[in-house]
Amino acid sequence: MKPPHLADRLLKFFCAPGRLEEVQGDLHEEFQYQLRQVGERRARERYWWDVLGFILSFALKRKSIEYSTTHLTNPTMIQNYFKIAWRNLWRKKAFSVINIAGLAVGLATCLLIVLFVQDELSYDRYNANADRIFRMTLQGSIGGKELDIAYAPAPAGPAIQHDYPGVEAFTRLEEQGTFVIKYGNERFKEERVVFTDSSFFTIFSIPLLKGNRLTVLTEPNTVVLTQSTARKYFGTQNPVGKSLTMGTMGLFRVTGVCQDVPSNSHFHYDFFGSYRSLHAREKWMSSGANTYFLLRKDYSIDKLAAQSPQIVRKYLGPEVQEFLGMSYDEYLRKGDRFEFQFQPITDLHLKSDREGELEPNSDEKYVYIFSAIAVFILLLACINFMNLSTAGSANRAKEVGIRKVLGSVQQQLIRQFLAESLLITFLALLVACGLVIAVLPTFNQLATKTFGLDTLLNVRMITYTLAGCLVVGLLAGSYPAFFLSSFKPVSVLKGKLASGVRSGWLRNTLVTIQFVVSIGMIIGTLVVHQQLRFIQNKKVGFDKEQVLILHDTYVLGNKLNAFKAELAKQSQVASVSLAGYLPAGNSNSGFDGVRDVNAPAETSPYRLKTYRIDEQYLPTLGIRLALGRNFSKAFSGDSAAVLVNEATVRQFGWKNPIGQRIATVGDGSPGDRHTYTVVGVIRDFHFESMHQHIAPLIMVYGGDGYQLALRIRTENLPAFLKTVEQKWKAETDNPFSYSFLSERFNRMYESEQRIGELFGIFAGLAVFIACLGLFGLAAFTTLQRTKEIGVRKVLGASVASIVALLSKDFLRLVFVAILIATPIGWYAMKEWLADFAYRIDLEWWVFGLAGLLAVAVALLTVSFQSIKAALVNPVRSLRSE
Numbered sequence: 001m002k003p004p005h006l007a008d009r010l011l012k013f014f015c016a017p018g019r020l021e022e023v024q025g026d027l028h029e030e031f032q033y034q035l036r037q038v039g040e041r042r043a044r045e046r047y048w049w050d051v052l053g054f055i056l057s058f059a060l061k062r063k064s065i066e067y068s069t070t071h072l073t074n075p076t077m078i079q080n081y082f083k084i085a086w087r088n089l090w091r092k093k094a095f096s097v098i099n100i101a102g103l104a105v106g107l108a109t110c111l112l113i114v115l116f117v118q119d120e121l122s123y124d125r126y127n128a129n130a131d132r133i134f135r136m137t138l139q140g141s142i143g144g145k146e147l148d149i150a151y152a153p154a155p156a157g158p159a160i161q162h163d164y165p166g167v168e169a170f171t172r173l174e175e176q177g178t179f180v181i182k183y184g185n186e187r188f189k190e191e192r193v194v195f196t197d198s199s200f201f202t203i204f205s206i207p208l209l210k211g212n213r214l215t216v217l218t219e220p221n222t223v224v225l226t227q228s229t230a231r232k233y234f235g236t237q238n239p240v241g242k243s244l245t246m247g248t249m250g251l252f253r254v255t256g257v258c259q260d261v262p263s264n265s266h267f268h269y270d271f272f273g274s275y276r277s278l279h280a281r282e283k284w285m286s287s288g289a290n291t292y293f294l295l296r297k298d299y300s301i302d303k304l305a306a307q308s309p310q311i312v313r314k315y316l317g318p319e320v321q322e323f324l325g326m327s328y329d330e331y332l333r334k335g336d337r338f339e340f341q342f343q344p345i346t347d348l349h350l351k352s353d354r355e356g357e358l359e360p361n362s363d364e365k366y367v368y369i370f371s372a373i374a375v376f377i378l379l380l381a382c383i384n385f386m387n388l389s390t391a392g393s394a395n396r397a398k399e400v401g402i403r404k405v406l407g408s409v410q411q412q413l414i415r416q417f418l419a420e421s422l423l424i425t426f427l428a429l430l431v432a433c434g435l436v437i438a439v440l441p442t443f444n445q446l447a448t449k450t451f452g453l454d455t456l457l458n459v460r461m462i463t464y465t466l467a468g469c470l471v472v473g474l475l476a477g478s479y480p481a482f483f484l485s486s487f488k489p490v491s492v493l494k495g496k497l498a499s500g501v502r503s504g505w506l507r508n509t510l511v512t513i514q515f516v517v518s519i520g521m522i523i524g525t526l527v528v529h530q531q532l533r534f535i536q537n538k539k540v541g542f543d544k545e546q547v548l549i550l551h552d553t554y555v556l557g558n559k560l561n562a563f564k565a566e567l568a569k570q571s572q573v574a575s576v577s578l579a580g581y582l583p584a585g586n587s588n589s590g591f592d593g594v595r596d597v598n599a600p601a602e603t604s605p606y607r608l609k610t611y612r613i614d615e616q617y618l619p620t621l622g623i624r625l626a627l628g629r630n631f632s633k634a635f636s637g638d639s640a641a642v643l644v645n646e647a648t649v650r651q652f653g654w655k656n657p658i659g660q661r662i663a664t665v666g667d668g669s670p671g672d673r674h675t676y677t678v679v680g681v682i683r684d685f686h687f688e689s690m691h692q693h694i695a696p697l698i699m700v701y702g703g704d705g706y707q708l709a710l711r712i713r714t715e716n717l718p719a720f721l722k723t724v725e726q727k728w729k730a731e732t733d734n735p736f737s738y739s740f741l742s743e744r745f746n747r748m749y750e751s752e753q754r755i756g757e758l759f760g761i762f763a764g765l766a767v768f769i770a771c772l773g774l775f776g777l778a779a780f781t782t783l784q785r786t787k788e789i790g791v792r793k794v795l796g797a798s799v800a801s802i803v804a805l806l807s808k809d810f811l812r813l814v815f816v817a818i819l820i821a822t823p824i825g826w827y828a829m830k831e832w833l834a835d836f837a838y839r840i841d842l843e844w845w846v847f848g849l850a851g852l853l854a855v856a857v858a859l860l861t862v863s864f865q866s867i868k869a870a871l872v873n874p875v876r877s878l879r880s881e
Contacts, residue, residue, distance in 0.1 A: 001040060003031045003047045027051065096424070099388045102772040103428035106381025107472070108435040109765055111465065112443050113374035115451050120367050123264045123349035127205045129294060132168075133345040134301055136160075136291045137354060140338040142593065145607045150354040152291040152340065153284035157197070159315060164307065166299030171197040171204075172275055173267065173358065174289035177706070180555055180734045181271075182245040183233050189552060189735045193246070193271040195278055201258065203294045210240050211256025217274040221249075224256040229270040248554075249277065263450050266348045267358040285319045290358055292345065301342050308340045323593070323665060324605065366755065373762050376517045378472065380769040383510040385421070385476035387773045414482065421477020422470070429469045446754050446761075508813055511777050514770035515817035515854055516824070521763035522850040523825035524832075527842065528756040531833065534840045535749055541685025541694075542583055543622025543711075547741035549579065550708040550724070555734045560705050563731055567724065572714035577616040580704025583687035584745035594698060596652050597661040597675065605665055606651055608696045609687070613643075614703035618682065620711045621741075628658045628680030631701045635679075638701045642676035646684045648696035657681050662698070676700060689748050690838040709741070767854070771861045774810060778865035782806060789869055802870035803863060810862045811855065818851040825850070 008024070027050055034043040124130055136152040157170035178191045201213035201224075208216065209227060216224050223244065230239045239254045246252045252273060261268045267290075275289075295301060316338050317328035324331065331337075343352060350364035436456065444451055455461065556563050560578075568576045593605035615631040617623075626646060631638050642662065649657045660678045676698075684694045714720045721738070728736045746753075782789070789802055826842060833839040 001032075001035055003028060004044055008051075095388070098772060098775070099385060099424055100428045100431060102384040102388070102769055103381050103425060103472070103476070104431035104435060105765055106378050106384075106769060107425075107428055107432035107469070108439075109762065110374045110378045110468070111432060111436050111456075112439070113370050114464070115455060115461075116447055116449065117367055117371055117374070119264060119449060119451070120350060120362055124266055124345045126262045126264065127203075127345065129203070129205075130346055131344075132295045132297065133203060134293050134295065134304075134342040135345060135348060136293065137341050137343060138288075138338065139341055141336050142605065142607045147338075147607065148354050149288075150290060150352065150356040150358075151288045153288040153315075154281045154286065155284055155315070156288065156311075156340075157291045157293070160293065160304075160311065163311075164304060166296050166303060167293050168296045169199045169202055169294040170291060171200045171202075172289035172291050173200075174275070174278065175358075176249075176278070178552055179247040179249075179271075180552060181233075181247070183242075186233065187734055188232075189737055190271060192269045193273065194267070194269045195273040195275045197275045199294075200272060203292055206261060207259050209257045209259060210238070213256075216256035217272065218276075219255075220274055220276040221252050222255045222274045222277075223252040224258055224272040225254060226258055226260045226270045228260050230254075230257045246271075246273070252277070264349075266345075266361065283319065284315045285323050290356070293342070301344075305340075305342050311340055312338045360751065362751075370758075373521070377762065377766055377769065380514050380517060380766060380773065382472060382476040383514055384769055384773040385424070387510060387777050388775075388779075418474065418477045422473040425469055425473035425476065429465070446757055448754065508777070511770075511773050511810075512813045512817050512820070514766075514773045515814050515858070516821045518763070518766040518770045519817055519821035519850050519854045520825045520828070521759065521766050522853055523821065523847060524829060525756070525759045525763045526846050526850060527825075527829040527833070527840075528752070528759055530846065531836065531840050532749060532752055532756055535690055535752075535838075536746065538690070538838065540583075540745070541623065541683055544584065544742045544745045546712050547621065548710040548712050548721075548724075549582070549739050549741060549744070550710070550728075551737040551739070552706070552734065553708045554705045555732055556705075559731050563727070564708060566727060567708070567710060570720075570723070572712050572720050574711040574713055575616045575620045576711075577620040577709045578614045578703030578705055578707075579617060579620070579709035580706035581611040581613065582707070582709070582741065582744065583621070583685060584741055584748060592698070593665040595663050595665065597663050599652075605663075606696065608648065608651075608698050610664075611687075611697065611699045612702040612704050613699050614701070617699075617703075617709075620709050622711075623685055624683045626681045626683045628678070630680060638679070640674075640676055641679040641701055643680045643682055643699040644678055645682050645694070645697045647694050648698060649681060651696045674700075686838075691836055693837040767857055771857055774858055774861045775865065778806070778810060778862045781809070782865050782869040786869070793870075799867065799870040803866040806866040806869065807859065807862045810858060814855055814858045818854065822847045822851070 027047065030050065031043055031047045034046050124133075127133060135150070136156060138147060138149040138152055140147045154172070154174075157172050161167045161170050172195075174195050176193065176195060178189060179193050181188050181190050196217065198215065198217040200217065201208055208224070211224065216222065223246070225233070225239060233239065233244070234242065239257060241254065243251045243253050258272070293304075295304070313328060320326065320328045320331050326334075349361050350367060352361055353363070433456070437453070440451055443449070553560055553563070564576050564578070567573055592608060592610045594608045595603065595605040611617075613631070615633060618625070618630050628643075631641065631643070635641070644657065644662075652660070652662075654660055657678050658681070661675060662678070663673065663675045665673055682699070686694060687697060688695065712720065724738075725736045785806070789806075792802060792805075825847065829842060833842070
């Protein structure tokens with residue numbers, strides 16, 4: 001019978017090669033002996049104790065590892081260590097509760113952050129060929145405007161697969177907006193609809209439950225549903241072969257059912273329509289699709305990336321001539337360029353923030369930030385344990401002295417105190433797991449995750465948690481173990497507590513580190529919340545309040561104008577506009593190549609954002625004119641008129657913009673080229689996130705029936721909404737859906753708001769843990785100065801003077817922490833704010849307030865111990881030993 005294999009592997013990891021055979025031979029011999037004496041189960045248990053005892057002795061870095069199965073790794077002795085540790089914890093219940101609480105909070109916080117970080121790093125790694133999947137992106141510049149686009153031209157996928165044998169397959173993902181899906185009498189609004197190529201299920205590892213992955217999307221007007229969507233529409237019936245009406249695109253036949261897209265994917269769709277259902281587009285300079293390539297195993301992405309200039313010249317060169325009226329070489333000489341790049345799919349979630357992303361991505365800097373927070377908070381918890389353990393050293397001093405007199409050596413005492421540390425850590429881990437389970441729903445909401453108990457209970461997570469618990473226990477217990485075991489028996493039995501022990505500089509340093517971290521996190525929390533308030537209160541150039549948005553109004557078809565007119569008659573409605581383009585969240589806005597008609601012919605067009613609006617758009621959204629006039633039905637020629645914002649005027653360098661003429665070149669086709677005359681200039685307003693500067697914008701007359709915007713004036717909003725819904729249902733049986741512009745605007749900053757809330761929570765936890773550490777140091781100091789306090793009281797010292805005496809040393813540490821944390825916090829927040837084009841200034845009062853909060857909390861914590869010591873009867877203090 002062989003001993004446990006895992007134990008042998010651990011032994012091999014820790015044991016020096018020269019000693020492995022010797023130690024392993026002794027252990028195996030002992031195992032065989034125990035096997036004969038006590039049976040297999042007990043023999044295996046004792047073998048594990050033997051191996052762990054050896055590892056423990058190795059971890060303590062003994063100068064010479066003397067192995068003895070009867071002494072060092074005796075299971076009875078180790079069990080005795082834990083028995084004594086349990087008795088000490090039970091005897092000092094309040095002290096133990098504080099100690100375990102500090103560690104539990106630190107461990108729980110660390111566990112939650114580990115879940116978050118692990119999930120962030122796992123995005124798109126569910127794909128079997130994740131290391132061979134790359135997304136094609138477009139970079140470049142037109143007329144000085146930088147391009148950084150997540151999608152590629154629509155024809156790029158088939159062309160590159162044809163030209164380069166190293167490309168095994170390609171697929172495209174292209175959205176077409178929101179759909180109202182009909183099946184029988186059921187109608188649902190669906191936003192997660194995408195059109196893709198038949199190779200999608202070959203490249204992405206999303207299993208098909210029904211259908212053939214090679215053929216499900218080969219035909220036009222076919223669709224694959226996710227499992228949950230199929231159940232939603234068809235219940236337990238087999239959906240394959242049935243048809244759904246997808247908005248205005250008509251009937252689509254269901255050809256397959258796939259598993260739901262994993263949560264750790266950079267896209268999430270419920271409907272996968274055939275790409276062949278869309279109108280074919282052969283122009284490379286038209287809007288495109290997110291395009292992915294699967295490379296062959298022996299083909300490097302660097303080879304394909306090196307071909308980017310040739311691809312651009314071959315396919316975009318001719319269209320530059322058609323689109324811009326100049327050769328590609330002339331285009332390059334002007335300083336403009338096009339370039340294709342290829343991103344690893346595993347980098348998209350954390351390292352990509354391009355125009356046209358399928359979903360808002362995260363940022364790797366938050367992974368680093370939260371990883372650092374986890375390390376810091378766990379470090380704070382360990383520091384707490386050290387300080388609280390040394391604070392109770394007075395009660396253990398005589399115990400150590402007596403043990404040494406009776407023959408205990410320092411190594412035995414170290415093992416005793418490490419056993420106590422491991423026991424406390426294990427108990428803290430149990431409490432931490434309970435805390436994690438309790439707060440997991442709230443954490444999921446804040447972090448927009450879907451963690452469940454299965455996430456915590458998988459083998460990998462349990463292994464990491466137990467290993468981390470062992471490391472924390474040894475780390476947190478190391479200093480107290482060496483500190484307590486170093487007492488000289490003669491000195492401590494005479495009442496000299498720390499004779500021969502180094503001064504308290506290390507404990508002071510540890511507490512200072514705790515407050516540096518805490519103050520830094522307080523500064524971060526204050527700055528994040530201040531920036532968010534700035535965003536919410538800054539004048540954005542339009543009035544986002546009291547604007548109701550009705551969604552999917554395109555389903556009304558030719559009834560839309562009548563429905564709009566009916567709403568405009570309501571007394572609660574100030575104005576109504578066709579508002580497919582909104583300055584908050586996703587909208588249908590696009591880009592056009594725009595050239596100043598009066599500029600030289602060789603001038604490159606600018607790539608400008610374009611809105612199509614009606615005459616009620618400006619008053620409905622509260623956008624103001626700086627010059628000229630708004631669109632009006634009274635002017636028949638307004639179909640050739642255009643409004644521009646002030647940024648556009650600056651872009652073109654116009655001194656007198658009214659009457660200037662611009663031409664849009666679209667995708668190069670004759671039907672997409674238009675000439676407009678500027679009739680008005682609108683004041684700049686934030687139609688994008690405040691992470692970006694206000695860009696040039698043009699507005700052409702026409703409107704878009706995708707949505708309606710209503711400026712309302714009512715105190716009885718529920719009744720008004722009910723009225724609008726009744727009018728909607730009188731015109732169509734499609735779902736009624738609405739939102740408010742202010743909500744959509746705030747939703748753009750959800751990520752920052754979540755970060756701010758998490759920062760606040762973690763800062764509060766850091767301060768709480770730091771206060772426990774300060775409590776420990778205060779307890780230690782007051783124990784050491786008990787007789788001094790008694791003498792001072794006998795000589796007439798007041799309680800206030802004693803409290804001040806004991807508090808000033810601790811407050812000095814906090815002031816040192818403030819001096820260290822302030823420049824660190826200033827630099828970190830300056831870097832964070834750099835992501836915003838419009839941001840607050842870092843003012844001195846933020847750092848002053850953070851320091852003041854730290855001083856107040858520290859003073860309250862220290863005062864508890866100081867007042868308690870100052871109120872003790874001096875006779876009792878002088879009798880203290």
